[in-house]
Amino acid sequence: MAACAPRVVARRRTRATKREYEDTCCEECGSGEFGSELLLCDHCDRGFHLFCLRPILPSVPIGSWFCPSCSSSSSNSRFPLVQTKIIDFFRIRRSTQTAVGQDIASPQKKRRRPRSLALTSKKKRWLLPFTPTDDPARRLEQMASLATALTATGADFSNDLTYIHGMAPKSANRPAYEKGGMQVLSKEDADALSLCKTMMKKGECPPLMVVFDPLEGFTVEADKCIKDMTIITEYVGDVDYLKSRENDDGDSIMTLISAANSSKSLVICPNKRSNIARFINGINNHTPEGRKKQNLKCVRFDVDGEARVLLVANRDISKGERLYYDYNAYENEYPTEHFV
Structure with missing residues (x-):
């Protein structure tokens, strides 16, 4: 795999562009080409082509994304439950x-399902x-x-x-x-x-x-x-x-x-x-x-x-x-x- 120059600090959850991240290479194929398809890890900042990942990613994931190495850490497998109100x-x-x-x-009493929702016929499933x-x-x-x-x-x-x-x-x-x-x-x-x-x-x-x-x-x-x-x-x-x-x-x-x-x-x-x-x-x-x-x-x-x-x-x-x-x-x- 070709050596890559030191990586710049990437913005969270973005695709690397050739202009901004010209020194970033894909960790799988070693190529810095197809910059618009380079996805940057939000933890280690390494790059990966969407099509080099397995399974292939069709688009940038919603929320933070972690590379296979960083995702093995249990601290990244879940996200914090921060909402209080x-x-x-x-x-x-x-x-x-x-x-x-x-x-x-307060504990809720077990709700009895309305009679109209019961299965009344084998031909109809509510x-x-x-x-x-x-x-x-x-x-x-x-x-x-x-x-x-x-x-x-x-x-x-x-x-x-x-x-x-x-x-x-x-x-x-x-x-x-x-x-x-x-x-x-x-x-x-x-x-x-x-x-x-x-x-x-x-x-x-x-x-x-x-x-x-x-x-x-x-x-x-x-x-x-x-x-x-x-x-x-x-x-x-x-x-x-x-x-x-x-x-x-x-x-x-x-x-x-x-x-x-x-x-x-x-x-x-x-x-x-x-x-x-x-x-x-x-x-x-x-x-x-x-x-x-x-x-x-x-x-x-x-x-x-x-x-x-x-x-x-x-x-x-x-x-x-x-x-x-x-x-x-x-x-x-x-x-x-x-x-x-």
Whole structure:
């Protein structure tokens, strides 16, 4: 391997440019060429081509990135849970009868699932609301992990679709535009989704933990067993026209409406406002390993005349298992051959 000149101090999480880092070489191939593809370690400042890493990285990871050598250190395998004002961060509904601390930390009685959500027929399987972790202290840790990831990526928490001036208006979100039609969320499933939203407003979050992986960046793990057909979360963010985002380099844009008239197609952009769905990774489910790892399905519904996207468990998920949704599920329009 060719010797490299002393390295300059790199900015955090950036690709090295030929002008700024002309002395930086890839530790794998020894070449300083393709500077725009050189990723710098946030710990040792050494360079690596995105295409020389194994597995190959399709783009710069979200959050800090550590090279294979530095990532072996346990101190870099997780990120600090630094968020302390959880109630204000998530705008949790404050109880008028109890103290704020008791509103979150007091033990919750086990909720009986509404009768309308029960399986009443072998031909129909209702969506299930998530079951929060019983331990209130653990729920705070789960919310703190999400707050830390959102803060690190410069995003605000939102649990709803948002419509911003200059982007697509709410009136543009019409499921009738969907090419081939869009399935309507049943009353029973709508009740389950509404219950999930209500629990989140009270600080009862899905049993999920955001963790940091040196290769995948921020990612999400199940913090308890999750049953098949459970609503994990809704995919949210700013709604915009696809035509306005065709050259966007964001790695988390989600299809909302794929219209017969392409000018009416909409996408969800979670880079500024989002929830935990922002950190759940898509999987290349066209490979045997991808199909094995996939445990969520991404489903678009007409909910009271508005297109919405839900991430739902497509099988039982074990505690500690990472979540991956079916990135290739709708048409084959994304180059996912290098995805995890």
